[in-house]
Amino acid sequence: MSDTALLQVRGLGKRFGGFVALEAIDLVVLPGERVGLIGPNGSGKSTLVNCLCGTLRHELGTVRFEGRDLAGLKAHERTRLGLARSFQLPRPFGSLTVAENVLVPILYAVQARGHHTAETDARCAELLGMVGLADKSRKLPRDLTQIEMRKLELARAMASEPRLLIADEAMAGLSHGEVDDILALLIRMNEGGVTVIMIEHIMRAVLHFSQRLVVLVAGRKIADGNPQEVVRNPEVERAYLGE
């Protein structure tokens, strides 16, 4: 199994001073999978994402991506390998237009010596079309609505042509219909061959999306398996609902 895994995390541990944020996390993600990652606030979900993506350094354990040990690789190097993320709160490049926001990963992550050409412009248009922002390409991010900002965030993550996309709460704060929009988008991306790890609080979305559900509580993984079974797991219920 470990030979075919896209992402393999073994014994990952992260401390902030005396506080143990993550402890002995094991996680295997297979190519093409849709994995949901849930956990109460402060359970270490975002810390895990930051460790996987190289934003934070973890003290213990290994992370392998397509069989390759990621130790010592910086965030931008991991993006180039095909490990992309979107941010919990949209973090667009405020002084660049919507199209330019998507152009940056094309130039820097896809073509190592890329130039701005008609070809890259076409690719930008294609990506923006996919998320439904084609007519906003010349706008600045501050002119976008909240859901458009989320879509831009996903388009930018997809622009680096990832093998694995980690969507960190791409739907928080959106309305019912908007959640369905983003959900459909993520499923479409997955059908296009991208493995997706979704971090989410909206249970309806997570259960609809995930083929497998992983639960983090207080920095430990307490469940991993079929979503319907996991949510009935007594330990998970206790973590969410209390004793």
Add this chain to the structure above:
Amino acid sequence: MRTARFLPLILLVAALVFGVARAIDNSYVFFAGYVVLQYIVLAIAWNILGGYTGYVNFGTPAFLAIGAYASVALYKIVPLPIPLLMLIGGVLSGIVGLGTGYLTLRLRGAFFSIATLALSVVVQTLVTNWDFVGGSRGAYIIRPMAAPLIGGGYIDYLCLLMLLLVVLSVVIARAIEHSKLGYGFATIRDDEAAAEASGVPTLRLKLMATTLSGALMGMAGAPLPYYVTYLDPASGFSLTYAVNAIAMPLIGGTASWIGPILGAVILGTVQQLVTVTISSAANLLIVGLILVGFVIVAPNGIVGLVRGWRR
């Protein structure tokens, strides 16, 4: 417009400027013009780091003075042609820029700025205690009376070289803006974590910016001893350079290469006029007042103002 087509155009503009200055045939024009041109280079150089990547550098005097004092030191050993001195000053300041960047770019915002201010103090202390280049007494440079190659006063020659450095700076700044590098710099200014996540090697790009910015400042400083003929640490490391190098791009607009030029021409000219008509001490006061005015009326500088009208 590609750089290949832009270069002849800006060379033509530079030739016109120089031709008109020669036609006026008044040595004061060159005397004042040199200072304005020097500030254009400093403003463009500052803007490469401060405007494009958003790292505010207070260390302009250090980079300028490294170029200037390299010239003083070489003058004492073996006097070289000014273009060669500019090259040497550029290389030295570029190396210092790279080193400074490596040590300080982990700092963000005000902390980076404080570190660059400290750099200025450190270099000034070193030079003040370096007897070979005159220490705190300063150093005299005896420059030739006539200019080589072009004839006329020696200041004319220095002015021409500074004009060529302006051309070089403008071409570099403009090329960056329209390139992959320019987009990379902009993402660093906007959000470094998101830049990394988009595959932008932020540290390497920041080091490129500090090196390039420092090198241009060093090149601008190299002819300075020949211009003033007497250089001491107090004037070489004057805070005026730091303040002007920041104020000029802010007044002109940091988003585009033309902004620092506009700022430097306007502010530099006003300062020169004030120096001869009112008082040389009123210089910085003027900078302060204009800057306050612009922060209120046009926070994005003249370029921002014009773009606002066009919308």
